[in-house]
Amino acid sequence: MITIDLITGFLGSGKTTFLRKYVKYLLAQGENICILENDYGAVNVDMMLISDLLGDHCDMEMVSGGCDSDCHRRRFKSKLIEMGMIGYTHVLVEPSGVFDVDEFYDSLSEEPLNRWYKAGAHITIVDAGLRLPLSDTSRYVFASEAANAGVIVFSKTQLNNPEAPSNILKYLNESLASISCRRKLKASETVAKDWNDLTDEDFKRIESAGFKTYGFEKQQVMDEHKYESLYFMEKKFSLDQIKEKASAAINDPECGGIIRIKGFFKDAEKGWMEVNVTKDDFTVAPVENGQDIVIVIGEKLGKEKLAEIFGEPAEVHAD
Structure with a gap:
């Protein structure tokens, strides 16, 4: 098996x-x-x-x-x-x-x-x-x-x-x-x-850890669309621009409850770079493949405010 x-x-x-x-x-x-x-x-x-x-x-x-x-x-x-x-x-x-x-x-x-x-x-x-x-x-x-x-x-x-x-x-x-x-x-x-x-x-x-079988009280998180993602594609942001915009968004209550911002940008010398942002962390690392995209993930996102920061999103999707 x-x-x-x-x-x-x-x-x-x-x-x-x-x-x-x-x-x-x-x-x-x-x-x-x-x-x-x-x-x-x-x-x-x-x-x-x-x-x-x-x-x-x-x-x-x-x-x-x-x-x-x-x-x-x-x-x-x-x-x-x-x-x-x-x-x-x-x-x-x-x-x-x-x-x-x-x-x-x-x-x-x-x-x-x-x-x-x-x-x-x-x-x-x-x-x-x-x-x-x-x-x-x-x-x-x-x-x-x-x-x-x-x-x-x-x-x-x-x-x-x-x-x-x-x-x-x-x-x-x-x-x-x-x-x-x-x-x-x-x-x-x-x-x-x-x-x-x-x-x-x-x-x-x-x-070899296996798994356990415990019950718990279920909540319909996905069906009620309590989480969502905004996709900002083909914006051609530089690293400095992503840092500035991500910091502005993640610290602005009008942007909603942002949990994570992730995506890629292309550096002229280093090639594709991966970006991961939380309230406490900002990491950048080289990757072999990528595309120009920034994804904002969170609860009750402030779409209008985020659009002011990143531009119009390509897609709104409930997680």
Whole structure:
């Protein structure tokens, strides 16, 4: 049977960065891998960031969009059926930052997927520097995507004080209780170290973490369109312009509850560069592929104010 892992995490937690490291580990173990990007957005930036991993033993597929959650679930199941006949040994599902985890497990329990796939590790990435407290909606997403994780992998530990993971874990357990989940995560169920120092033994532990089965009180976050994205395409912003505009937007209450700004720009000397912005972080890194785009993700975005800053958006899409 094909082992299928699920990698979840709140918006901007670092899922794609972790995925890159995990894929390299699995390839070294001789696995034949397919990465399934499961995203509600029309333009999948993360898909561009892992394209260089592709080769004879690593492929990539994508499920996107859908007029509603039911449509998206049908597309997800159809894609897994298609992939089940190709000969992969390991499938990694990296969903959107807003994702109904039950969709994943419900699909695997149905014919014919239950004959082809076995659930492997449910890995939840958590930013050790996550800005707290979260809004009620974000707190629900944060908790629901970790409720059944076999392991919590903290990101950005080297950028935060040593107590940060334990403080975030305490808040996560409080968040689980707030959605009537009986689970109480322990430090022994986490990995909290600089990702550059992760060893094969660390990855083996993560790979074998499995998953849990805890219930919780469901909320229809996606169907009620509490999250949305604005796409600003082909604006040809320079790095200085992106810094200025992103700072203005993320610190202006009229722009709404911005959680993350991400995208690409092309530097005349260095080529394509990836940009990731949160309230506490601004990172720029070279990438092999890209396109001129800035995506603003958040709750109740102030579209008119954001248009003043970035120009007219190409598309409005609910996450």
